[in-house]
Amino acid sequence: MNILEKYYLQGKGKIILGTFALIVLFIISTVMFTGCFSSNQKNDNENTVTVFNYGDYIDVNVLKTFEKETGIQVKYEEYVTPEDMYTKYKSGVINYDVICTSDYMVEKMMQEGEVQKIDTSSMEYYKNIDKKYLDFCKVFDPTNEYAVPYLWGTVGILYNTKVVKEKVDSWSILWNKKYDDQIIMQNSMRDAFMVPLKWKGLSLNTTNPKELVQAQSLLLKQKPIVEAYLVDEARDAMVSGDASMAVIYSGDATVAMEENEDLDYVVPKEGSNVWFDCFLIPKTAEHKEAAEKFIDYMSRQDIAQKNFDYIYYGTPNKAVYDALDDETKEDYTIFPEEATLNKCEVYKYLGEKTDQYYNRLWKELKSY
Known part of the structure; x- marks a missing residue:
């Protein structure tokens, strides 16, 4: 199952x-x-x-x-x-x-x-x-x-310290094949694309088609090792030990950490979304x-x-x-801390044209 x-x-x-x-x-x-x-x-x-x-x-x-x-x-x-x-x-x-x-x-x-x-x-x-x-x-x-x-709040990585022994400070860890079938990504278009965009030093509000395709390519490369795309259920999966890492909202991370002392949360050094x-x-x-x-x-x-x-x-x-x-x-x-927030961006609406392009890339990713 x-x-x-x-x-x-x-x-x-x-x-x-x-x-x-x-x-x-x-x-x-x-x-x-x-x-x-x-x-x-x-x-x-x-x-x-x-x-x-x-x-x-x-x-x-x-x-x-x-x-x-x-x-x-x-x-x-x-x-x-x-x-x-x-x-x-x-x-x-x-x-x-x-x-x-x-x-x-x-x-x-x-x-x-x-x-x-x-x-x-x-x-x-x-x-x-x-x-x-x-x-x-x-x-x-x-x-x-x-x-x-x-x-x-913020979006970051919730991880199990009993399983993930290395330092977690970069989005790049979500592409590590060592954690095959142990990674949960957000089932939300902007939050999913934010991860590779920030990892590669790009703005999460980019409207550049080449940069969005670059982000999609990274997500396509990552998908074989992703266990699931979830939203609210990511917290439960981490608490129960069904996954080792999850891209998650800070409030869900706080609740999960109270329920499972082996969990920790980090906003990666490349920055993230403050929403x-x-x-x-x-x-x-x-x-x-x-x-x-x-x-x-x-x-x-x-x-x-x-x-x-x-x-x-x-x-x-x-x-x-x-x-x-x-x-x-x-x-x-x-x-x-302020140093963390200074590396984060607030989402902006990118316009109908980019919105449609994003949706196309998202559908391609989900059907891959």
Whole structure:
């Protein structure tokens, strides 16, 4: 039984490989916190807010508290990748009021006129967002008018120190045949291509076709020794010892290291991606006032603290950060040093032409 079959049979999350991802996404009902939608149902209840977020990316108790405090019903749906979210959003089946998504997707939707300005002046808790993270977000939201940061982190290598005895400080180790069938790569187009791009000293935001083909060639060369392309399941596979190395998000690495003391995490010396997931209000939102109340509520210190405790990704909430103990503040998996961040880049939307080219290269890689 291979790792994909194992995690499918154990029900350990969403197995997403190639076109199977899209089939699962549209055939299986998406997860809803309260309420549900029929195939053509719009959000017509005035006292609701419909939220679209990454899977397992919020403490559901804060949704219950929001409903209790405001009387606004939360309809909550999850997705796997930004591309999945965009496809579902553009289908127009559901008019979402709040979407949480990643930096480059925020920028893409802004450029397409799919996002409304957020009235942060009316928000009581927006002041909790640290200015340095708002400055980071200006890479994709230059005026800080369209997106409110929720969580942030890095992408790096999680590895088993009992198996990997050599020093792990470069992306190059993911091409070492010694670890044949022990390596997990991210099943996310930009994150997968980021690895060879940064390894070879190139920008993760390159639009140069030759550089993208070079990255694809390296991924094609690597693919025979890759055990699987996963997202959330990578953490479980590393904890259980089913893999020795995984390209993984920093928050997942933190949780995995707590569950398995043999694991360690590193952002390679060549640099990586520092990402920001933000709340936005799409142009099709039917309950903008409720959406702004929800986003403001998520920036409240006690609520942001609960989400930090649940997810363990970096928080942009200064009120939460200032209240953390020194040990947590010095956990460089969650809050990396400035020297590490200086080598990292924020994803930008690369334009429709490059997006299409990327998709073609990705499909070729996955079908190889």
